Amino acid sequence: MITRTPIAVHREAATPFERGGWQRQLREAIRDPVELCRRLRLDPSLLPGARTGHGLFPVRVPVAYLERIRPGDPADPLLRQVLPLDAEANAVRGFVDDPLAEREHTPRPGLIHKYPGRMLLIASPTCAINCRYCFRRHFPYADNAPSMREWEKTLDYLRSDGSIQEVIFSGGDPLASPDRRLAALVERLDAIAHLKRLRIHTRLPVVIPDRIDDDLLGWLTATRLQTVMVLHINHAREIDEAVIAACARLKGAGVTLLNQSVLLRGINDDVESLAALSERLFEAGILPYYLHVLDPVTGAAHFDVPDDEARELVEALRQRIAGFLLPRLVREVPGERSKTPL
Numbered sequence: 001m002i003t004r005t006p007i008a009v010h011r012e013a014a015t016p017f018e019r020g021g022w023q024r025q026l027r028e029a030i031r032d033p034v035e036l037c038r039r040l041r042l043d044p045s046l047l048p049g050a051r052t053g054h055g056l057f058p059v060r061v062p063v064a065y066l067e068r069i070r071p072g073d074p075a076d077p078l079l080r081q082v083l084p085l086d087a088e089a090n091a092v093r094g095f096v097d098d099p100l101a102e103r104e105h106t107p108r109p110g111l112i113h114k115y116p117g118r119m120l121l122i123a124s125p126t127c128a129i130n131c132r133y134c135f136r137r138h139f140p141y142a143d144n145a146p147s148m149r150e151w152e153k154t155l156d157y158l159r160s161d162g163s164i165q166e167v168i169f170s171g172g173d174p175l176a177s178p179d180r181r182l183a184a185l186v187e188r189l190d191a192i193a194h195l196k197r198l199r200i201h202t203r204l205p206v207v208i209p210d211r212i213d214d215d216l217l218g219w220l221t222a223t224r225l226q227t228v229m230v231l232h233i234n235h236a237r238e239i240d241e242a243v244i245a246a247c248a249r250l251k252g253a254g255v256t257l258l259n260q261s262v263l264l265r266g267i268n269d270d271v272e273s274l275a276a277l278s279e280r281l282f283e284a285g286i287l288p289y290y291l292h293v294l295d296p297v298t299g300a301a302h303f304d305v306p307d308d309e310a311r312e313l314v315e316a317l318r319q320r321i322a323g324f325l326l327p328r329l330v331r332e333v334p335g336e337r338s339k340t341p342l
């Protein structure tokens with residue numbers, strides 16, 4: 001029997017109206033570890049470690065996400081995804097800056113071509129939230145932020161390869177880009193006859209649900225391409241009523257919603273949490289898709305769950321939930337032509 005994890009509501013939570021539009025929420029995300037600890041009433045002993053981690057990969061937490069974190073609880077699974085720690089400074093064997101060797105698959109700035117039939121565009125160099133375990137925490141975004149004119153050359157690469165059927169917007173978070181820019185890009189993709197699908201990898205509808213507004217739905221529904229949104233949610237408590245409403249709007253616009261999670265020590269590394277996550281995803285109209293083991297990126301070793309333990313967890317999960325709610329346990333192996341099932 002799965003008990004649904006209650007949704008934490010911060011007593012001082014602002015209404016969407018008070019928070020302003022998504023652009024303002026993006027601008028006003030918390031970027032200071034002192035402010036993060038103060039707002040969440042965390043023990044000041046956490047500050048030196050938070051400052052160390054922040055120096056390696058800056059803090060960024062939108063207020064709409066902060067409001068789902070339990071104040072005063074250093075073990076809160078949402079907090080652990082965003083709070084920098086001094087453990088991030090540890091050099092651990094096997095953990096490297098570019099764990100997926102993406103720099104070897106970047107034929108043009110802003111474009112990653114790893115898998116047959118699909119190509120990934122870095123549609124935005126920034127994120128709304130900085131997740132401490134991110135495999136791109138050392139990605140050279142400054143070298144991969146083409147101007148609209150430079151995009152044309154990137155699109156020529158796409159136009160010249162008729163085997164590509166799907167374009168994936170990634171980042172950073174592609175939805176951190178203005179709608180004007182995204183709409184212009186999608187219009188150009190629309191004109192490439194061999195493209196069938198647009199996939200968007202994003203965490204923005206989760207961390208700032210107000211991002212799903214009329215402007216976004218305008219270009220999403222105007223394209224002839226089938227649209228798939230792959231969200232990134234690691235814990236059931238990330239899905240509050242605002243996220244459910246945002247997902248309902250997306251589904252109403254004909255967008256297929258999938259989720260990929262990362263298996264993270266201290267966040268979702270138990271059957272109860274994973275089962276609650278799958279159930280909550282489905283309530284929000286999202287199908288669990290992948291459960292990734294951690295990519296071995298420098299600074300994130302403390303989140304690692306060994307493969308054997310991951311397999312056991314998923315086996316136990318299989319006994320608990322309906323088959324269609326079970327995500328596929330995978331690892332991304334540099335040089336492989338698809339994700340590797342574990």
Ligand code: SF4
Nearest residue numbers: 127130131134172203
């Ligand atoms: S939103 Fe995605 S790309 Fe951005 S920091 Fe988090 S995991 Fe990385």
